[in-house]
Amino acid sequence: MAYTAQTPADVFANWAVVSGQISVPVASFNNLTNAAADAATGDARETLRAICQNALTWYNGLAEASNNPLAMSISLSSSAPAGSSTFFGKMKLTYSFTFYVNWPDNTVADEPA
DSSP states (O other): OOOOOOOHHHHSTTOEEETTEEEOOGGGSTTOOHHHHOTTTSOHHHHHHHHHHHHHHHHHHHHHTTOOOSSEEEEEEEEOOOTTSTTTTOOEEEEEEEEOEETTTTEEOOOOO
């Protein structure tokens, strides 16, 4: 089945662009709190993790519907660090994003026909 184009609102619930400003409610992200997303005192790492997770969840939903784009892919691998690691007992998540792009403008390539 060929890929059916998706919009940013398909990935991030309630996505909006008003006067050139992107707006997405914090509640659109799984496990992201208002405190972590706060522009002045929040945690950029946690916000980026939530963005990656939303993108992965969206992408996996496309796979279930046999609607994967070929010009991009998203994957997640996880592992526990070694016993003497600084992050002993913590799970390591690695999100991988791959895009085929037009050069030199770096725009996502069209899907094959």
